[in-house]
Amino acid sequence: MFRRKLRTLLTIVGISIGILAMVVMGGIAEKLNLLVDGGTKYYKDKVTVSGEGLGFIGSPMTLSKKSELENIEGVAAVFGETYSTLEKDLSTVNFGPPASITSTQDGSEPYESFVLTLSKGRKLNPDDTKKAVIGSDLVQKLNAKVGSIIKVRDEDFEVVGIYEKTFSTPDTTVSVPFKDGQNIMIEDQPEIIKQSVKSSEIVYDFVVYPKPGVDPNQLADKIKAEVDGVSTIGPKSFQDQVTSSVKIFSSIIYGIGAISLLVGSLSIINTMTMSISERTKEIGVKKAVGAKSSSIMTEYLTEAGIIGLVGGLIGVSLGVLIANSINSILEKTGDRIFLMSPRLLIGSLIFSIILGIVAGIYPAFHATRINIVKALREE
Amino acid sequence: METILKLEKITKTYIMGENKAAKKALTEIKKLHRIYENACQKKDAEKVKNIGLKLEKAQSLFAQEKYLESYKISSGKDFITKKAPKGVVVHALNGIDLEIKKGELVAIMGPSGSGKSTLLNMLGILDEPTSGHVYIKGENITDIKLRKLPEVRANELGFVFQSFNLIPTLTALENVILPLKYSKVSKSKRKKMAENALKTVGLSDRMNHTPNELSGGQRQRVAIARSLVNNPAIIFGDELTGELDTKMTKEIMELIVKLNNKGQTFIIVTHNPEVAKLCKRTIIMRDGKIVKK
Numbered sequence: 001m002f003r004r005k006l007r008t009l010l011t012i013v014g015i016s017i018g019i020l021a022m023v024v025m026g027g028i029a030e031k032l033n034l035l036v037d038g039g040t041k042y043y044k045d046k047v048t049v050s051g052e053g054l055g056f057i058g059s060p061m062t063l064s065k066k067s068e069l070e071n072i073e074g075v076a077a078v079f080g081e082t083y084s085t086l087e088k089d090l091s092t093v094n095f096g097p098p099a100s101i102t103s104t105q106d107g108s109e110p111y112e113s114f115v116l117t118l119s120k121g122r123k124l125n126p127d128d129t130k131k132a133v134i135g136s137d138l139v140q141k142l143n144a145k146v147g148s149i150i151k152v153r154d155e156d157f158e159v160v161g162i163y164e165k166t167f168s169t170p171d172t173t174v175s176v177p178f179k180d181g182q183n184i185m186i187e188d189q190p191e192i193i194k195q196s197v198k199s200s201e202i203v204y205d206f207v208v209y210p211k212p213g214v215d216p217n218q219l220a221d222k223i224k225a226e227v228d229g230v231s232t233i234g235p236k237s238f239q240d241q242v243t244s245s246v247k248i249f250s251s252i253i254y255g256i257g258a259i260s261l262l263v264g265s266l267s268i269i270n271t272m273t274m275s276i277s278e279r280t281k282e283i284g285v286k287k288a289v290g291a292k293s294s295s296i297m298t299e300y301l302t303e304a305g306i307i308g309l310v311g312g313l314i315g316v317s318l319g320v321l322i323a324n325s326i327n328s329i330l331e332k333t334g335d336r337i338f339l340m341s342p343r344l345l346i347g348s349l350i351f352s353i354i355l356g357i358v359a360g361i362y363p364a365f366h367a368t369r370i371n372i373v374k375a376l377r378e379e
Numbered sequence: 380m381e382t383i384l385k386l387e388k389i390t391k392t393y394i395m396g397e398n399k400a401a402k403k404a405l406t407e408i409k410k411l412h413r414i415y416e417n418a419c420q421k422k423d424a425e426k427v428k429n430i431g432l433k434l435e436k437a438q439s440l441f442a443q444e445k446y447l448e449s450y451k452i453s454s455g456k457d458f459i460t461k462k463a464p465k466g467v468v469v470h471a472l473n474g475i476d477l478e479i480k481k482g483e484l485v486a487i488m489g490p491s492g493s494g495k496s497t498l499l500n501m502l503g504i505l506d507e508p509t510s511g512h513v514y515i516k517g518e519n520i521t522d523i524k525l526r527k528l529p530e531v532r533a534n535e536l537g538f539v540f541q542s543f544n545l546i547p548t549l550t551a552l553e554n555v556i557l558p559l560k561y562s563k564v565s566k567s568k569r570k571k572m573a574e575n576a577l578k579t580v581g582l583s584d585r586m587n588h589t590p591n592e593l594s595g596g597q598r599q600r601v602a603i604a605r606s607l608v609n610n611p612a613i614i615f616g617d618e619l620t621g622e623l624d625t626k627m628t629k630e631i632m633e634l635i636v637k638l639n640n641k642g643q644t645f646i647i648v649t650h651n652p653e654v655a656k657l658c659k660r661t662i663i664m665r666d667g668k669i670v671k672k
Contacts, residue, residue: 281544282546284544285544285545285546285557286557286561287529287532288503288505288532288538288544289532289533289538289557289558289561289605290529290530290532290533290534290558290561290562290609291529291533291561292529292530292561293529295529295561371506372505372506373500373505373506376505376540376544
C-alpha cells in the first residue's frame with residue numbers, strides 16, 4: 001500500500017471527497033432534522049390557526065376571531081400570537097426559518113408543554129414593555145447580554161433573558177411582550193390593512209389548546225370546517241407538510257451518499273486490483289512459505305480498511321472544518337446551516353471503513369486464488 | 380526435554396501425509412512427555428532417569444524406522460498431466476516412483492521440458508496435477524485437504540528459487556521472519572530464530588538491508604535462511620544458482636553442502652553439472668520420466 005504512494009493517496013483523496021460531501025450534506029440534514037424535531041414537539045399538542053394563505057404564510061387576522069374559536073367544542077384556551085421577521089427586508093438568503101420577533105398573549109403558560117428554558121436572566125412578565133428575551137444564536141449577532149439595549153426594528157429593547165441553546169428555531173427568535181409584538185407587526189402590513197386594523201387587534205395566528213382527551217388533529221379539522229377563512233396546522237398536518245419536504249432533501253443526501261459509495265468503492269477496487277496484480281509474485285512467495293488463504297485475505301482487507309479509515313478520517317475532519325467555518329461566519333447573522341452531530345461523524349467514519357473493506361473483498365478473494373507456481377514465474 | 384521436542388518435530392513432519400503409524404507414535408511421545416514432566420516436578424530422580432532412557436531408546440527406534448526417514452513420491456502407472464498455457468495438455472510426469480531419504484542431497488537434472496520443475500513442484504506440493512495422481516508418503520496429495528497445505532508448507536517444507544523471490548520492501552531479517560509469521564511460532568521467538576538462520580548463512584551483518592542493497596549471492600543466502608528458519612524436513616531448490624556467477628555458485632553450493640552435512644535434506648533442480656557434481660545423488664529426467672535414479 002505504501003509503495004504505490006501516489007495511487008493510494010489518490011484513492012484516499014477520492015474517498016475523502018465522498019465522505020466530505022456526505023458529512024457536509026449530512027450536517028445540513030441533521031440540522032433540518034433537529035428543526036423538524038423541534039417543530040414536531042411544538043405542534044404535538046396544539047392547533048395553530050392562521051388566516052387562509054399558502055403553507056405557513058397566512059394573512060394576518062384580528063383578535064375578533066378569538067371568541068369564535070373559544071366557542072368551539074373541545075377548545076380549552078386560545079391565545080393570539082404575533083410574528084415578524086427580525087430584518088424588515090429579507091434581502092439575505094436564509095437557511096431554515098429566518099430570525100424572528102414573536103409574542104404571545106399572556107396566560108398561555110399553564111397550557112404550553114413546549115417550555116423553553118433560559119440560560120440567563122428572566123422570562124417576560126405581563127407588565128413588561130420594550131423588554132426582550134433572545135435566542136442564543138442572536139447573542140453574537142446583536143452583540144447583546146442581559147441588561148443591554150438592543151435595536152429591534154429601530155426601537156430600543158432591553159434584554160432581560162437569553163434562551164438556552166436548542167439548535168432549533170428558538171435560537172434565532174426574539175420574544176417580546178404581546179403589545180410590542182403587535183406594534184411591530186402592524187408596521188409590516190400594507191397600507192390598506194394599516195388603515196382598517198388597529199395595532200391592538202392584529203395577530204399573526206392563534207394557538208388553540210385542546211381540552212384534555214381531545215385529539216388535536218380532529219380539532220384542527222373541526223376548526224377548519226366551522227370557522228370561515230382560516231387554515232389550521234395540527235400535529236399531523238405539520239408532519240405531512242414538513243416531513244415530505246425533508247424527505248426529498250434526505251433522498252438527495254442519500255443519493256450523494258450512494259454516489260460517493262460507488263465512486264469510492266470503484267476506486268478502492270481499482271487500487272487493490274492493480275496492487276494485487278503487481279504483487280502476484282509476492283503473494284506467490286507468501287503462499288509458498290505457508291500463508292493461508294485467510295492470512296492473505298486478512299492482509300488485503302486490512303489494507304482496504306485502512307484506506308477507508310484514513311479517507312474517512314480526512315473526509316470527516318475536512319467536513320467538520322468546513323461546516324464549522326461556514327457556521328461561524330453565518331453565526332454573525334444568527335443562522336447556522338450545519339449540525340455536526342456525533343452520530344453523523346461516527347456514522348460517516350464507520351461507513352468509510354466498511355466501504356473500504358467491502359470494496360476490498362473482491363480483489364482480496366482474487367489474491368487468495370492465485371496459483372503459486374504461475375505467480376512465482378511472473379517477472 | 381530437548382530429545383522429546385526433537386522427536387515431536389520429527390514425527391510431526393511425517394504426519395503431513397496423515398500417516399497413521401506416525402500419529403500413533405506422536406501420541407506415545409506426548410504421553411512420555413507428560414510422565415517426564417510430572418516426574419521432574421516431583422523431583423523423582425529415579426523415574427526421570429528411567430524415562431530418559433526410554434526416550435533415548437525411542438529415538439533410536441525412530442531412526443531405524445525407514446518410513447519416517449524418507450519422502451516418497453509416486454505417480455503409479457498414471458500419467459500426470461499439466462495443462463500448459465493455450466490449453467495444450469502436457470504429459471509432464473510419467474510413471475514416477477521416487478524415494479528421498481532423510482539427509483540426502485539430490486540433484487534433479489534433465490533437458491528443458493523434461494519435467495524437472497513439475498516434479499519439484501509436485502514434491503513441494505506447490506502444484507496439483509490436472510489429471511493423474513501424485514502420492515507422497517503413500518497419500519494422494521489431492522486428498523490432503525487444501526486447508527492443511529499451507530500448514531505443511533509453513534512447518535515442514537522450505538523453498539529456494541532461482542530468482543530469490545525476496546520481498547523487495549522487507550529487510551533481510553523481515554524476509555526470513557515471513558514463514559514464521561504463518562507458522563505457529565510465537566511472536567517473541569520469531570526474531571531470534573530468524574537471526575540464527577541469517578547467522579547460519581553468514582549474513583549477521585546484513586540483517587537490516589533490503590534485497591536491493593545486497594549482492595546476488597547475498598540475496599540467495601537470505602532466501603536459504605528463509606527456507607531454513609522453520610527447520611523444515613526438506614528444502615527444495617529450483618535452479619537456485621541459475622542467476623549467480625561461478626564464484627557465487629561455488630559459495631552457495633558450499634553452504635548447501637555444509638547444511639546437508641549437518642543433516643538437512645535438499646532436493647535441487649539444476650542445469651549446471653558442476654552443481655550436480657557436488658550433490659550426493661543425481662536423478663536424470665527425460666520426457667517426464669526418471670531415466671536415472
